[in-house]
Amino acid sequence: MSVKSVIPPSPTAEAYAADEDQGEVFTLDEPLALFINWLALASKREINDSNAMALATVDPDGLPNARMVLLKDIDERGLSFFTNLESAKGQELAAHPKAALVFHWKSIRRQVRFRGPVERVSDAEADAYFATRAKGAQIGAWASPQSQPMEGRFALERRIAAETARHGLGATPRPPHWSGFRLVPVEIEFWVNRPFRLHDRLVYRRQGPGDAWRTERLYP
Numbered sequence: 001m002s003v004k005s006v007i008p009p010s011p012t013a014e015a016y017a018a019d020e021d022q023g024e025v026f027t028l029d030e031p032l033a034l035f036i037n038w039l040a041l042a043s044k045r046e047i048n049d050s051n052a053m054a055l056a057t058v059d060p061d062g063l064p065n066a067r068m069v070l071l072k073d074i075d076e077r078g079l080s081f082f083t084n085l086e087s088a089k090g091q092e093l094a095a096h097p098k099a100a101l102v103f104h105w106k107s108i109r110r111q112v113r114f115r116g117p118v119e120r121v122s123d124a125e126a127d128a129y130f131a132t133r134a135k136g137a138q139i140g141a142w143a144s145p146q147s148q149p150m151e152g153r154f155a156l157e158r159r160i161a162a163e164t165a166r167h168g169l170g171a172t173p174r175p176p177h178w179s180g181f182r183l184v185p186v187e188i189e190f191w192v193n194r195p196f197r198l199h200d201r202l203v204y205r206r207q208g209p210g211d212a213w214r215t216e217r218l219y220p
């Protein structure tokens with residue numbers, strides 16, 4: 001099977017021209033409010049995980065690493081997600097606390113990119129979110145040394161059985177190696193598909209938290 005047979009061909013001129021013109025979509029001055037507005041629309045259209053975002057970090061050699069995580073909270077401080085602190089991403093963020101995030105919603109053909117420093121959420125925030133997770137996911141956080149080599153699926157099942165015996169009854173405490181990070185955006189770019197790949201881009205930049213946002217349009 002050739003790769004070409006599974007990669008969609010470039011659209012024809014007619015298909016490009018028929019791309020939906022979404023009109024004015026940069027409708028709010030405050031970028032986090034605009035993002036929440038777009039996310040609300042995406043959550044109605046995406047088949048699942050409209051809060052999924054690619055998280056890019058760098059390893060000790062400066063080699064980038066990217067993987068999906070779920071956005072779990074957003075407020076004026078930034079965007080938070082939760083993970084194992086000893087995973088590759090956890091270690092990379094501890095060593096280089098800066099990251100990029102990107103959302104791509106195929107259903108509405110929009111993209112939003114964030115860049116900025118990353119901080120740990122407070123223990124209270126992590127406890128509060130952990131308490132909302134399903135019991136099985138709480139046990140899983142104890143049982144899975146995320147990103148470590150695993151001998152086989154059975155090894156995981158053995159660990160889950162052991163942690164279920166320890167934490168099966170009553171409230172499950174948050175593991176010390178499990179918490180969240182918050183990306184504090186200093187750059188946010190909104191992108192929307194337009195006919196003929198002549199997309200619209202609007203970037204917001206600020207020096208740091210609390211500073212005013214400046215906007216700029218970018219060529220597609």
Ligand SMILES: Cc1cc2nc3c(=O)[nH]c(=O)nc-3n(C[C@H](O)[C@H](O)[C@H](O)COP(=O)(O)O)c2cc1C
Nearest residue numbers: 049052067068069070082083084087088089090147
């Ligand atoms: C849609 C989606 C959402 C995910 N959400 C999370 C998440 O919120 N936290 C997490 O630790 N891993 C999440 N994962 C798994 C990560 O992509 C990744 O496999 C795992 O965290 C290990 O990454 P690392 O070795 O770079 O640390 C998600 C995967 C997908 C596909």
